[in-house]
Amino acid sequence: MAMQISGASLRRLPQYLSVLVRLADEGQRNVTSAELARRLRLDETLVRKDLAMTKFTGKPRVGFGVPELLAHLQDFLGARHTKEAILVGAGRLGQALVAYHGFEKYNLSIVALFDTNPDKIGGQVEGRQIYPLWQAAAFAQRNSIRIAVLTVPSDAAQPVADMLADAGVLAFWNFSGHPLNLPDPVVVLNEDLAESLAVLSHRVGNLTMVGAGE
């Protein structure tokens, strides 16, 4: 009965959030589904459906209260209580993610980094310490860490994930490009820049072909 929100809907919520932040800054009190739709190039019915999934209701003739909806979505997305995470694989991508300030909006805080490279261990990234990989599981357990960001080489992804899942980590943000196999309650979110790049590469290939001939 409590209909589960789809991944597709969930991915649009931060987009609504970012429009709402702007509208709130401008002091706008209410916003209609039509206006949200227009700004994000979506269908207005889809907007109403997405918001309904989060159990927020608007007012006919008025729309949705901007500050109320803003706060509601932040709550819904879990953006209002801090979650601690560790990052495994302090390479270039890992270090960039630690420095990426987008995390803060969702109150995700990376508290420690782990790596196998002795040259990196003991160093710091953005004020966070890099520890040896073998300490990761114990660290996660001791600090009740629930989230791990995996920026390890693809070969290392599965063994590292297994180890951390054993230590109680419940969610993985997996940048390794290797699909993970983990027991059921564990959440895996795969992020694969290669996929996007393939899409771009193919489309550009087609464009230039069209441009060149035919």
Place this chain on the structure above:
Amino acid sequence: MAMQISGASLRRLPQYLSVLVRLADEGQRNVTSAELARRLRLDETLVRKDLAMTKFTGKPRVGFGVPELLAHLQDFLGARHTKEAILVGAGRLGQALVAYHGFEKYNLSIVALFDTNPDKIGGQVEGRQIYPLWQAAAFAQRNSIRIAVLTVPSDAAQPVADMLADAGVLAFWNFSGHPLNLPDPVVVLNEDLAESLAVLSHRVGNLTMVGAGE
């Protein structure tokens, strides 16, 4: 009649590619759709359908030729002729992307960076020069650049994209989080870490709630 491949299929092709690279290394000659499906946790019919979309055919009782399919997918994804791109916004994320070696697999080469920050201009990232933003359009035009990676703040995304589109850029990989509005042949691929983070944040919120009470 020449059925257009869907984005969903296209995103799976690099996954097949990475399995094929591994199989080719191991010297395996043929692979069945069932084996590809198992390794990537997909349905085997879906695998056959995806490969059919690229116009590659297998042999009943044998499967798909590993080296042939590998080469075919690389071609299909445009991974076999080099494409030059510029990157606008040499911040942390931008610099990380330049350093990210995943690009090379698809023969996408970032040849120059642009930024407005005088402290950055004149500097280098991974051997590539950082130029002032106002030179970007002329540079793109002079060098027939077709692809731009946008790692600028969201407010700057639309004006920068307009300027580059005027200069002949046909494809944008947009990390700004701001939806772009561009004329029709132009390809935009949006990459939004905030979306993924929202999905993760929500799912973890649910997990911990389940763990805590109910």
Place this chain on the structure above:
DNA sequence: TAGATTGTTAATCGATTAACAATC
């Protein structure tokens, strides 16, 4: 040949869009 595996057509599923009654 018999049987495994492909390629394709049909059925299902889920997400988006259209239609419209409810409401303020």
Place this chain on the structure above:
DNA sequence: TAGATTGTTAATCGATTAACAATC
């Protein structure tokens, strides 16, 4: 009240999965 806008049910669309005939 009249009319704009919500919330929801029905229709459409596209992608995935199932079924199965073709083929080597």
